[in-house]
Structures are given as C-alpha cells and as structure tokens.
Amino acid sequence: MRGIIILLIFFSLHVNVHAQTTITVVDSITRLPLAGVSFLDSQNKGIGITDAMGKINVAKEKVGEKWIITHLNYKTKQIQLTTDTIPNVIVLVPANNEVEEVVVSTGYYKLPKERATGSFEHISNKMLDRSVGENLLEKLEGLAPGLQFVNSNGNNSSDIRIRGLATIESDASPLIVLDNFPYEGSLSNIDPNSIESITILKDAAAASIWGARAGNGVIVLTSKGGQKDIGFSASAKTSITIQKKPDFYYGKGWLPSKVVLDIERENEKNGIYGNDNNITVPMFVEQIRRFDRGEIDEAELMVYYDDYSSIDTRREVEKYLYREATNKQTYITMQGTANKTSYRTSVAFNEALGERIGDSNTRLSMGLGVVRNLFKDFYLDWSLGYVSQHRKSNGIGIAQLDVGSIVGISPYIRVVDDKGQPASVQVSGLNYNYASQASEQGLLNWDYVPIEDRDLKDISSQSREFKFDIQLRGTVWKDLKFQSGYQFLGSNSSGHSHYFKNSYYVRNLVNRFTQPNGSLIIPHNGVLLGGNPTETASHYGRIQLTYDKETQLGPINVLVGSDIRHATQEIFPGSVLYNYDDEYLVGTNQFNFNQNYAVKPVGTQRIPNGSAKHELLTHRDISYYFNGAYQMLNKFLISSSMRWDGSNLFGVKANQRGVPLWSIGGSWLLHNEGFFKSNMFDLFKLRLTYGISGNVNKTISHYPVVIFGTDLTGLTSARVASVGNPSLRWEKVRTVNGGMDVGARRLGLNISVDAYLKNGSDLIGPDYMDPTTGVIGQYKINYADIVTRGVDMKVRGDWGIFRNARVGATFNFSFVRNEIKEFSTNPDVSVISYLQGDPAPVKGRSKDAIYSYPTSGLNPQNGLPLIYIDGQVSDRYATYHRQFNTVEDLKVSGVTIPTMYGSCMPHISMGNLELSALFLYKGGYVFRRSSMSPIGEERGNYHDDYFRRWVKPGDEQTTDVARKISLDEVDSEIRAATSVYEFGQDRITDGDLVRLQDINLTYRIPLGGNAKRFVKNISVAAYARNLGLVWRKNNHGIDPDFPTSFYRTPSIWAGAITLQF
Amino acid sequence: MRLLIFIIPILFFACSDAYLNIKSDQSITTPSKLSDYRAMMDNSLSFFNNGGAYSLSMCSSDEFYLMTPQWQAINDQVQRNVYIFATDIFGEVQSSQDWNENYQRIMVCNMVIEHLEKYDKKAEEVNEWNEIFGSALFFRAFNYYQLAQVFCPPYVYNDNRTHRFLGLPLRLAYDVTLSVERSDLHMTYQQIIKDLNESIDLLPNKTINNLRPSRQAAYALLARIHLLIGDFAEAKQLAELTLGISDDVYDFSQLNTSNRYSFPTDYGESNSEIIFFASTGSILAHSRVRMHVDEELYKLYENDDLRKIVYYDNGTIDNIYFRGSLFGNSPVFIGLTIGEMLLIRAECNAREGLYDDVSRDLSKLRRMRFTNGGEVSIADFGEDPILFVLQERRRELAFRGLRWEDLRRLNRENKYAKTIEREIQGISYKLLPNDSRYTFPLPNDVVSLGGYPQNNRD
Secondary structure (H helix, E strand, O other): OHHHHHHHHHHHHHHHHHOEEEEEEEEOOOOOEOOOOEEEEOOOOEEEEOOOOOEEEEEHHHOOOEEEEEEOOEEEEEEEOOOOOOOOEEEEOEOOOOOOOOEEEOOOOEEEHHHOOOOEEEEOHHHHHHOOOOOOHHHHOOOOOOEEEOOOOOOOHHHEEEOOOOOOOOOOOOEEEEOOEEOOOOHHHOOHHHEEEEEEEOOHHHHHHHHHHOOOOEEEEEEOOOOOOOOEEEEEEEEEEEEOOOOOOOOOOOOOHHHHHHHHHHHHHOOOOOOOOOOOOOHHHHHHHHHHOOOOOHHHHHHHHHHHHHOOHHHHHHHHOEOOEEEEEEEEEEEEEEOOEEEEEEEEEEEEEOOEOOEEEEEEEEEEEEEEEEEOOEEEEEEEEEEEEEEEEOOOOHHHHOOOOOOOOOOOOOOEOOOOOEOOEOOOOOOHHHHHOOHHHOOOOOOEOHHHHOOOEEEEEEEEEEEEEEEEEEEEEOOEEEEEEEEEEEEEEEEEEEEOOOOHHHHHHHHHOOOOOOOOOOOOOEEEEEOOOEEEEEEEEEEEEEEEEEOOOOEEEEEEEEEEEEEEEEEOOOEEEEEEEOOOOEEEOOOOOOOOEEOOOOOEEOOOOOOOOOEEEEEEEEEEEEEEEEEEOOOEEEEEEEEEEEEOOOOHHHHHHOOOEEEEEEEEEHHHOOOOOOOOOOEEEEEEEEEEEEEOOOOOOOOOEEEEEEOOOOOEEEEEEEOOOOOOOOEEEEEEEEEEEEEEHHHOEEEEEEEEEEEEEEEEEEEEOOHHHOOOOEEEEEEEEEEEEEEEEEEEEEEEEEOOEEEEEEEEEEEEEEEEEEOOOOOOOOOHHHHOOOOOOOOOOOOOEEEEEOOOOEOOOOOOEOEEEOOEEEOOHHHHHHOOOOHHHOEEEEEOOOOEEEEEEEEEEEOOEEEEEEEEEEEOOEEEOOOOOOOHHHHOOOOHHHHHEOOOOOHHHOOOEOOOOOOOOOOHHHHOHHHHHHOEHHHEEEOOEEEEEEEEEEEEEOOOHHHHHHOOEEEEEEEEEOOOEEEEOOOOOOOOOOOOOOOOOOOEEEEEEEEEO | OHHHHHHHHHHHHOOHHHHHOOOOEOOOEOOOOHHHHHHHHOOHHHHHOEOOOOHHHHHHOOOEEOOHHHHHOOOOHHHHHHHOOOOOOOOOOOOOHHHHHHHHHHHHHHHHHHHHHHOOOOHHHHHHHHHHHHHHHHHHHHHHHHHHHHHOOOOOOOOHHHHOOEEEEOOOOOOOOOOOOEEEHHHHHHHHHHHHHHHHHHOOOOOOOOOOOOHHHHHHHHHHHHHHOOOHHHHHHHHHHHHHHOOOOOOHHHOOOOOOOOOOOOOOOOOOOEEEOOEEOOOHHHOOOOOEEOHHHHHOOOOOEOHHHHOEEEOOOOOEEEOOOOOOOOOEEOOEEHHHHHHHHHHHHHHHOOHHHHHHHHHHHHOOOEOOOOOOOHHHHOOOHHHHHHHHHHHHOOOOOOHHHHHHHHOOOOOOOOOEEEEEOOEEEEEOOOOHHHOOOOOHHHHHHHOOOOOOOO
C-alpha cells in the first residue's frame, strides 16, 4: 500500500515535471489493461486513445475539469478532477457485467444490495433483455431462487408464488409494484422493453415496508425513466418471434379413428346414444342409423367406415385451424438532456398473430418521462404512459370441436372435404341429421362450417390504460429531504362480439327461435353483443421525508412517510342488438326478453339479453410507514421498518386497533473484520431478519350483508346473507430469514444462501360456530395457520479463460414446503371430493396435498384394482369406498407443486459473441395422470392406455391398466371399481423434470470508424424458448407441466436487432 | 413552503376514519335505513313466519301413531328415535334444525334490535320504528318460547325450584363472537315475558297483514304462555285483552272439503280468526301415507262436528290422517287464533268455577264448527267442566304443535296426566307423566361447539 502511495507521488511529480501524465486503464474484474479506450473532454472532443498496453499519455494542458472515458464494452466513466488528483490507474466496469454494484429498489427507497439486510433478488435489464417475448412476467421464470411459477409460462401474478404459501383461503399472489405504487392493471399492458429492472422482495426486512399487502412477497418493477445523461441518445430494437404449430400428437387422451369407430358401433348397439333432435351422436352412428333406415346399403356404410378410419382430426386441425404464431415487436426510445431538463420518450408496438387462425393482438405503448431541475436540488419528475390493446378472438381451435358428452372431440372430423372445400362439422346439443334437414323444414341452413365461420364474425376486445406520475423532491434542511408523489392509473376495457348475417351464431339463433307456425322471433341479420365495459381509476398519493447523514461511525438513513389510495372499479351492464347492420350501425333491442319462446329442437328459452351486471367497487387505504438503516464501523448493518395500515375493507375495530406491521434486520460484514484475514473473499456477509407483514382477503365483509327480494305477500323483504365479522382483520405473515452472501472475485464465485420460515397466522378460515350464535355452518374468521419453510440458494461463477473469452454459470436452487397448522375441516365434506378437483385444506398436511386410494396393482382374477376388505382380496368396490369415512383414511400421495426447483444458466462469451442457455429443474412433486377408464367407452373418454388394458390373468404382471367393465356388468360394486382405479395410487406419477427453457445467442457487430459516428452499437440476437424436456422421471411420455393437455406450449424462435445511437 | 410540507399530510389524513368508512362494494347492502330493517322483519314466509322448534315434540306427542313398516320407512334416525322415546335421540347426528333455525331468527332479531337502538330516529319515523322494534321483540320471544317447550323442563310460575333448572342460552346481542351460558329456567321465561310486554307497548293493535305481529298477537302469545305456566288469572286477563281487539270466529261450513287440503292457501288473508300466521314444516311421520290419527282423539269428535271432515281424511294405507292445517297445505299451522283465546278464557273460567262464561265462550266457538247447533250449556259439562274444556281444546287445536305443551303442563295434575304408549316391532314403549324425556337433549354440535351442560334424560 505504502509503495503505491510513493509511486503515486512519484508519478505526480513526474507529471509536474514533464507536464504530461501516463494513465493505465484496466478491466475492473480481470485487472487486465484495456486498449482502445477513448478519452474525451467535457466538450466531447477527443483527448486520446489507450494503446495496446492500455496506456495513454495525457498532456498536462489537456487536463480539464471533466474527462469522459468510453469504451464499447465498458460503462462510460466520468471523472471530475483537479490538477492535483490525476489517477494513474482508471478502472472500467464491463458494460454487461453483473458483478457491478447492484441497486435494489423497494418502491420506497433504493439501496445498494451490499448494504441490505433483507433478502432481495435483483433482475437486471440485461437479464430481462436476454429473452424475447411480449409478456414481462413469463421472462422471470428461473431467474431468481424463491420465485416459483405455479403455472408454467404464466403472465399473471396469481401464477407465481414467492417463497411458497403464506395463506390458505386468501389471495396468494405477490404484490406487483410499478414505479413506486402498487399496480393493479393488467400485466399484459406492460411492455417488457419499458422495464429497467426488477427487484423481488422476499423476506420481512425487504417487504414489510409494504405492510398489509406484503405477505406474499413483492415484485417491484422500475420503468426506464428520464436520466441525467450526456447529450442525446436513442435506441431502436426490433424482434420477430415465430412459434411452431402445436403438436397435437402429444396428448394421451386419444384413440385412432378405427378403434373409436368400432367402439361407437358397439355403443350404438347397446343404445348408449340417445335419439333426440337435441342430442349429438357420432357421425358414424348417424351413418349406421341411415343404414338402419334403409337409406344406404351395407357397402355404402363400409365406405363411410373406411373413409372415417382414414381421417385424423389432429392432422386436419393442425393443417386448417392452426398456424405458426408470430409476434413482431418494435421499440424506439430517445433520451437526452437540455438545460436543466432530461427527458426520455419511447414508443413500442407489438403485433401478434395467434396460433389459431383468426386470433390476433396488437399493443401500442407510449411513454414520456421528464426530470426537471427547478432550483438548487429541487426536482420535478413527471411521466405519462399510454397503452392500448386490441385483441381479436375469431379463431377456432381443437377445443371448439368438442361437442360434449359421450362424443367429445371426434377423432375423425374433416374440416375440409375431399374436394378441398370447407366442410361442416357437428355441434353440441343438435343432432346432425336433424340440422341437415333444416332447409326442407323451411329453416335456414343449419350447417356449421368452422373455416367459413371464422370470417363471419368479429369477436374483439380492447383496453386502454393511462398512467400519470408526478413527483417533487428536494432538500428541506441540511440532510433532510422530502419527496411527494402522485400517481393516477386509469383504464377501461370493453369487448364485443359481432356475428354477421350468415354466421352460424345468427342462423342457429334464428332457427332455434323459429316458432312452430314458422314465424321468426329473431330477425335474420347481424347480432352485436356488447360485453360488460369496465373502468378503473386509482389515485395514489405519497409524502415522504428522508434523513441521510454520514456520522463518524457510519451512515444513518431514515425515512418516514404516508400513502393514501382511492381506487374504484366499475363494471357496466352489457348490451345486445339484433337485426344489426354494421354499415349503418343500426340494430334493435325492442324485444320481450322475459317471454319464454318455444325453441327448436325442444324446450323453451328467452331471447339472449346483455348482462345486467352493474358493480362498483371502491378500495381505500391509508398507510404510515417508517424505515431506518444504520451502518456501524463498516461492519454492522441494522435496519428496521414499521407500517400502519387502514383500509375500508375492515371495520373500525380492526382499523383502530392499529397493530403496526414491522421488521428488524441486521447483517455483519465479516470481510471488513480485522480477524477475518482472508484474501479469498471480498464479500462475506451474514444476515438475519425478522418481521411481520400482512395479507388481505377482499372476499369477506366485516359488515352484515342483506339481500333484498320480494316476499310472497308482495312486501319488500331482506334476507341476511352474512352476519359480517366485526373482528375481521389482516392476515399476518411472520418471516424469519437467515442468509449468507459470499463473494470471491478472485475465484470468480458469488454465493448466496437463505433459509427462512414463514408463518401465516390469523388466516381466514372457516369456523364451525356454535349454532346458538345464529350462524349455521361456515363462518369465516381469522384463526388458521400455515407454516412454510424453505431454502433459497444462488451460486454464480464467472471465469475468464483467455483474453476475450469468459465462461460461467448461474445456479438457482430452492426448497420449499408448507404445512397447515390450524384449520377446521368440515366433517361433512365427502371423501370423494378430496380426490376430485382441489382438495379442501387439512390440518397437518400440505396445502398442495394430493390424495389417493391406497391400492396398488391389479387383481389377477378380475383385472380390476387389487383391494382388500378385512384383509381379504375383494371385488366389492363400493363397499371398499365406503370404508373411507374421512380424509384421514385416504393416502396422501405427495404434493402437486414442486418442493424443489431451480435453474442453471451457463453462459459463454467470446469477444462480441455471447451464448447462454437456461435449464429449469422441478422436483419433489407428483401429479395424477389420466388413463383409460374401465367404463371409458360408454362415456366417450378415450386414452392411449386402451392398448395396455388387462385382458386375461397374467396381464397384471405387465400392465397396471384395468380391464374394461362392460355394460352388462350392472353390479354397482363392480362399477365402483372405476373411481377406485381412477383415484388409485398407481395413477400418481412423479413430476420431476429438467427442461431446456431457452437459448440466447447475441453478437455485437464491431463498427468501423465511420459507422461509429452514426451508430454507437449494433447487436443481433437469436433466441429460442420452450425447447422441451431434457429429462423426466416418469416413463409414461408425459410432460408433467402438461399432464392432461392436448398439446404443450410449442417452441418459440426469435431474432432481434438492437441499435444504439 | 417548508411549513406547508409538514401541514399537508396532517390535513390530508386527519379524518382517516371518515375516509375509510366507505363501502367497498356498492352492492353490499349493509342495513342502515328504517326501510332496510322493515324489509328484514318482513322476510316472513321464508324465514320469520315459517319454521319453528316443533319437529321433536310433534313426533313425540300423542296425536298420532305409526305401524312398524311406516315407522321403518321414516328416513330420519332422530324422528324414529323420538317416536319411541329413546333416551339418546341424536346418536351420531350432529345438529338439529329445531335449535339452529330458531337461533338464526333470534340472531336477526338481535341484529335489528341492536341497530335500531343506535338509530337516530326522526319524529315522523317514531311509529315505524316502534312497530319494527316491537316485531323484533315479538319474534325473539316467539322463538325462545318454542325452544323452551322442547329443550327446557316445564316451568311453573311462582315455583322457586325453577331457578335450579337449566334454561336456554339467552343471546340478546347479535355479536356472534360473544359466548353466552345457559340461563336458569326462571330467567328464560322472564325474558320471554319481558320482550312480549315491551312489544305490547310498541306494536299497533292490528297490522297490515297477520304475518306481521300486532299488539293483539303479543297479547295472545302472552295468554298462551301464562296458561302453560299455570298463571290462570293472568292468562284470562290477556285472553280478554286479545278478544277485546277482535273476536271473529271463522265459519267452517264455508269450507270446500273436497280439496286435498281444507283451508285456502292465502296465508290466512281470508281467515279473520287468525291473529298471527306462522307455520312450520310437517314431520315425515305426519304424511298421509304413514300416520294414523290417535283413536282417542278421533273419538272425541261428534259425528256432526265439521272438524271431523275439515281436519281429517282417509289416507292411502287404510288410515285416517290430519289434513286441516290452517296453512292450506302440508306445513303445520303454529300461529295464534281467536279460537285458542276463547279456549284459554274458557279453561281459566272453568278453573274459577265460572261455568256460564265457559259455556258462552265454547258455544261461540262451536257454533262455527257445526252446520247446525254446536252450542253447549252447563248441563253438557258432566262431572268435570275443566275436562270438558280440555277435550274441546284437543278437538279444536289438534296438530298445531300445542299438544306437547298441554301434555307437559297437564302432567302436573294427576286427574289430567297421561301415559303415552307406543308399539313398534312388537316392543312397547311408554312415556310416563313428568318423565325426564319430556325435555329433549341439546343437539350434539351445540354441546360440543358451545360447551353447554346437557339435559339429564336418564
């Protein structure tokens, strides 16, 4: 150290003597000298460029007040210097290096991650830009430990769990904060390009400043704003994404046409299908009936049989109804500083064509952000944002070909006939043969031709969102600063369905309402249905004082403030116009909507009317908060936050009680301790935090609620729908978090480990009240309890292998488990409801538990599940089922949400080329796979397991698929084997998997001297996503993220170009 | 400027209670206006005037009997148990409608009472407020009175032992989080009588329909209660007050008895004899495919008594069943009538030896129950005029849920006490006078969730 000082003195002497100084520029990480670094003066005039050894000689007279040091791959550095402080070494930080100082934002304040006590995850702009896509949230999967996607590729906050669960019956979605205030608009309105960075607040010290809404974790989005920048800069980015057509051959719920035809013939023989005009029967059955009526002969029937056998609906659908979905994105932004004002404007345009032909979505986003220095250090920041979206949903997909019970999606549907003309297909609830005779009955043509119908309607929805922020900040007195802000977020959305005159919708409605005497009720013309328009408006206000002081021992940072919010959502009634002519925009709604008309084929019906729903929801909150941090001797950090919330969702009792939500945290910077002598670590930090945050259940009222009606006497009467709960209050989430951050730059390693325990208490749950209170059955009160334990780990390595090449990888790993500690389960809930659908929570179990019958294998005698009654092998399946009196008797077969998940992102860079890939891992969970039900044929439920069914004794050695139960086996004891099979533990399948989520290849095009004058930087990127499974534990060919779907999200291929000016 | 920065937040948030006191959902109607409470109390035919704690007592009383196959066909374990006077009637069954629904109505009464007490009424609203408040008091008393006949031992006025008997949990506030212990029997009846006395001062003599309680209804219910607790003097006076408001008796000869049910289904609108209209669901055993009317009861009707055909008809299993509910359908009428008041006054007069008054009241009633005649005189009374009145009472008030109370109160007098006998599957069952099984056990969930002491039935 002393040597350097002497050297420095020597150099400065040298400078003084020779009026020239030599400066070496090095990389901040590798410490290698950097060639080609430009030195500019404050007028942007060149001073010089470093040589191959990274050295530059600067003449004494060139030493101005400010130097700007730039290099393509490094962050531009400005140095303010006087003649006597010329450094001999200048360190440049690589422009794309994550080891740089990370600043996290809570929405109330920003702080360097190194100075935090809490558990934060920071997702940088570079990581966000790495993936190409129109939705923000889906980009986050796999990027942070503790961030779990419950629905793969989801883009709603409800698709996400941050560190597991902290509630049972309330909303478990994390809070999304956009530009300092909670964002309650649609996440699809956020253009990912507009987001600068994302901070995820995981523990109490990080999140409890958000108080009553922080219990599920917080995701803080920070928009790119006006920056104090040098001069003018602009960038443009354009990308195109192509998604492959879905692979319909993935789904297991399918049998070849020929097999299904034979089943259908058998079913028809057994009279499974009804014979009414409102019943859809398989096409082949229609032909059999024609044969029975003598309309066709046996040879013709065989022609149909052979023809239908040759059709595969999946092929038809893939060819005629789906396409490669594309998405074109353009993003242009400009920023600059003029006088005392810096500004930034951006325009983004997104045009997507959906995978179903006829679906599309466009989104236009515009933004303007201005930072104006008023006087001294008083600033006025304001920004405007506008997003408009337009969506068309005219497509017809495979799901729309499902005609319901017994038939389902027929495997031999033709959407285009053998002459290449669009063909008609069956519809639900209408017999094909009956409908095809419509014209002879004097009705309109009743054929449904999907490919034509796609163009005979316009189903669209649009939304607009407007955002306005304004903030005034400045110094009040010495170290005391204030900040006051206001945000308005307004949006409206609406939708309409316009069916043209010849659309199936109109013809069907006209025909159905044609009266027995032939008179029409519905005019044969267009129909315009208006959805429920929705308007939202939220106003936020904030006043905040901050006190930042450097004391002799270390800095103190304190902030206090208050938030106020008023948000409304109003849903307006829908509308309907018949006899609609879109040329003149005229139609009529002069109908008697209360009259029941006779409809074809059977029954009575009222004329469809617009929705009469009208709703106005108002949400008001007031909050006061405090946050303080103190750093002592550069070794200890202490932080604390406190918050009080009031809300109109709660009664005066809860609001006056005013239990503040709070947190406290500390960390110890071991690497700064004298006794911790290690050259290895430049960061060794231990963290410990504890705190309480809250969660809100909006579905329960503290008020008594009455519903009005009319009694039989004609008087207005009111029924008490809910007695209200005057003691309703916030749910509380206590979190304790211990963590360790280790940085060993020399080894190229960064490690963070966090272990936490979250205890959600005072949770809303059903209480079974003493009926004497007058409350019969469930009464929701705050009493339930859930505990979530987990570990989050992140390991990052980055190593230079030779001059321009680096390799590295980031590993994220999380472990999480929850257990319900207190919950009253309704004893009247039938056991079967725990097997079907979402099971009710049970004390002592995971919220995500899945149950099954403890049966394993097949009975060698009868090919049905092997069960025991009183220790004896039995075939009394209904009796067996009745033995399960409570949920305790069922087997807990695991949980349906991964208890272990993580990711690995290896990257390699070589000069201007960079390659990275993201692998996702999920484990420690199961799912219930579907199979061929023993009575699947008569229900029209088909499955690939059909071919593996037990047929004869001995088959149980090689298969676990139960035999068919034929129709003549009427014994209810035997037929009950169906549900024992479906919910037997043999159907429970391990979900563990490794998926290659995406790959990114980026190349920064080196620019020659002339080009550089116009363009600072050009980079091109190739990107691919949803690249499939690398490994899965189950050997049933099922992707556990899509256990029962027809197809998986297809892979996406994208290219992008970014230009910076 | 700096000062302003500190003042603004204070002004901004000073009235935070008022700011937060806004409905989060406009369609949530939290009762706050007088018309809201009126509507709550007018929830009559699906709530307040429909349902009562009678399913156990009707099943246990002596107005009908069952044969074994019909008893077995009753798809309700509790009702089967009650029929044979089992000690443990509930077994595994957790809850009882008799308890739950009455307490649900009591809760709504408490909610209305509590809200109205806080309501700042204007001068022109006083009458409306009084009537609603009086209705809530009346219905609270009506529901407690029913529960006391089923879940509490019989009460005798002026009997100090009643302080030792268990009464009902008296919930008088609507806060469902409060827990309340079982009161003693005396307190239970005092509360019922107090509520009714208060309602008398608030209710109008007559209301716009007989589903809304009137002052007359409150007098009538008090008369009934004083009769059953043995305070005959008070009962007589109250019956007189009731009859002072109106005393029309409905003429049964106007009825068309060819219908399945004898009375019109107009909720008592066409029947001016009905003081207060209320009904409860019929029990399974009372179905025309199961019940046999008690032979002793049926024999009490003279051949030209219109009630014999108005009330009874042949069922489907060679049986005679009751079809004469004033509801005009299967629900059991449990309301108050002029006929009942005449009978109360007659019984009280008989007990005082005022036989002329007895014959006057009985004749007034019976004239409307016979096509011709029906009048009675002292000569017809025989040895025991009181018994004569009680028999007329059985004839007139059959299948109105009142028989159980009569059995309980008359058991105190050896002359009128009765042992009920049943036979099912060849086994005979007896319910002796004053048996502890005249008081039913609390439902299981009430004991387990509310922690109340159980009634002793052994």
